[in-house]
Amino acid sequence: MPTPIALIDCNNYYVSCERAFDSRLVGVPVIVLSNNDGCAVARSAEAKALGIKMGDPVHLIRDKIDRHGIRVLSSNYTLYGDMQRRVVAAVEEFARDLEVYSIDETFLDLAGFEDRDLAAHVRAMRDQVLRWTTIPTCVGIGPTKTLAKLGNAAAKKNPLFDSVADLSDEVLRTWVLDRFAVRDVWGVGGATASKLAALGIHTAGQLRDMPMKQGRALGTVVLERLIAELRGIPSGAVETIEPQRKGMAVTRSFGTPVTDMATLMGAVTQYAMRGGEKLRSHGLVAARLTVFFHTNRFKPDRPQYSASRMINLHPMTSDSFELIAAARRGVEHAWRDGYAISKAGIMLDELIDAELRPRTLFEGDSDKRGRLMEALDSVDGRFGRFAAVPAAQGFKREWKMRADMKSPAWTTRIAEVPRVAAN
Amino acid sequence: MHALRLHTVPIAMVPLEARLLLCSTPAGFPSPAADDLDEPIDLGQWLIEHPAASYVMRVDGCSMTGAGIGDGDLIVVNRAKKARAGHIVVALVHGDRTLKRLKRAGDRLWLIAEAEGYEAIIVDENVEIWGVVVGLARRY
Numbered sequence: 001m002p003t004p005i006a007l008i009d010c011n012n013y014y015v016s017c018e019r020a021f022d023s024r025l026v027g028v029p030v031i032v033l034s035n036n037d038g039c040a041v042a043r044s045a046e047a048k049a050l051g052i053k054m055g056d057p058v059h060l061i062r063d064k065i066d067r068h069g070i071r072v073l074s075s076n077y078t079l080y081g082d083m084q085r086r087v088v089a090a091v092e093e094f095a096r097d098l099e100v101y102s103i104d105e106t107f108l109d110l111a112g113f114e115d116r117d118l119a120a121h122v123r124a125m126r127d128q129v130l131r132w133t134t135i136p137t138c139v140g141i142g143p144t145k146t147l148a149k150l151g152n153a154a155a156k157k158n159p160l161f162d163s164v165a166d167l168s169d170e171v172l173r174t175w176v177l178d179r180f181a182v183r184d185v186w187g188v189g190g191a192t193a194s195k196l197a198a199l200g201i202h203t204a205g206q207l208r209d210m211p212m213k214q215g216r217a218l219g220t221v222v223l224e225r226l227i228a229e230l231r232g233i234p235s236g237a238v239e240t241i242e243p244q245r246k247g248m249a250v251t252r253s254f255g256t257p258v259t260d261m262a263t264l265m266g267a268v269t270q271y272a273m274r275g276g277e278k279l280r281s282h283g284l285v286a287a288r289l290t291v292f293f294h295t296n297r298f299k300p301d302r303p304q305y306s307a308s309r310m311i312n313l314h315p316m317t318s319d320s321f322e323l324i325a326a327a328r329r330g331v332e333h334a335w336r337d338g339y340a341i342s343k344a345g346i347m348l349d350e351l352i353d354a355e356l357r358p359r360t361l362f363e364g365d366s367d368k369r370g371r372l373m374e375a376l377d378s379v380d381g382r383f384g385r386f387a388a389v390p391a392a393q394g395f396k397r398e399w400k401m402r403a404d405m406k407s408p409a410w411t412t413r414i415a416e417v418p419r420v421a422a423n
Numbered sequence: 424m425h426a427l428r429l430h431t432v433p434i435a436m437v438p439l440e441a442r443l444l445l446c447s448t449p450a451g452f453p454s455p456a457a458d459d460l461d462e463p464i465d466l467g468q469w470l471i472e473h474p475a476a477s478y479v480m481r482v483d484g485c486s487m488t489g490a491g492i493g494d495g496d497l498i499v500v501n502r503a504k505k506a507r508a509g510h511i512v513v514a515l516v517h518g519d520r521t522l523k524r525l526k527r528a529g530d531r532l533w534l535i536a537e538a539e540g541y542e543a544i545i546v547d548e549n550v551e552i553w554g555v556v557v558g559l560a561r562r563y
Contacts, residue, residue: 420498421484422482
């Protein structure tokens, strides 16, 4: 019998964080925008009820926003990160081990708690999160991560569960699986869902009963593992769904369009820095860097230009200076005068573990570079992001990302803490 | 026999950071102080005993001067602590954050200011006790 696993997931996480410190946001429709104020990435229940979809570009829902008085906020990752720390601290004592899966989801290993009433146990945990942070959560329990995730989705959707669904119980599990659309099962993509539908498989329950071999033939190893996990056999499906990162990107829209190459170089240099930092924090190296930039596609009356240059990195690297050099080379090649650039970014792909990277001759003193990168990361860690920058990056940050409607850093900066009236 | 005398030391005289001297002893004899070294005093850690459930807020106004809390003071509000009568609390009254003392009168709870000229507020469905004040910080 596998040990029970729980998934705790914060409801409308970004909105809940904002509401913790601003009661005027409670009970009204609220959306939080992506980090360039481009599209909705979090919606309160009221905003969902108004038909706002995940990823809706804000300029397309302007009407709705005005008509319904939807409150619109820029994302405040400082706040969300601090609140996540608190949520994780609140759940810690309720599990033997935990795995923070994303900013608002944490898996818990409930080994050692099996002989208790698990539903009551996770309800106590949920209450503690609510008390410490004001953030409401849903919890799913099951013998595998896939079932815990499914239970979580059920707990969120169906008010009967009152925010907690324990799928350890076979009868309840079957009931839920038979009502769960197969395309909503975590890791089943749209293409796979269509193939399954052609075979008459529409629910998670039907997927569970599909022969595993057939699953493998139809989809991939992921589908086979999902079937096993739906049957209650831990198979590492979750780990396969998100294996080592295939690629990463750093992109931003500019607050004011950029019309000169020097400013764009500065921006792209910073993205390359950030990209290098991300690679190093995951212990990865990249084989290819793509730099791209383009004008505002939503202003077709203006001159349009879109450029993208791919640069092979040989040897594979996570060295910020190499990445910067590559990105700058790309910009130099692709730059044309006379356009107002509204967005730029870099993408890094073909990533592999730094340990496994093929060595090349004449690599030079890469150890020394490694130490320089470490120093750079530690200076940034101690003195704030980009305290130390290569001079190419420039010091005037005109192209800083847009965050016009951002709430204060309520919990992390003394100058911005909430005020309490004594009058 | 010497009498032991205790002095009150103003907070300003308490060093925020006690500097340490680390000395190496060439003879190979371990420093007798090595086991007694302390970290510098961290007032934040002392003030905020339960960081995951505590929030810092700034006081706006003088209605709690009777409790020793002045305008502009920083307070530490703990949400893990259960509010009881007698505690100073941060409450939401119709959604507005306010600082008051929680008191019991008869069978009801009230929010009371500690300065002249403020009305008591009865704790009903329009009031939510947000957290208990567990610390106070002020600089001069």
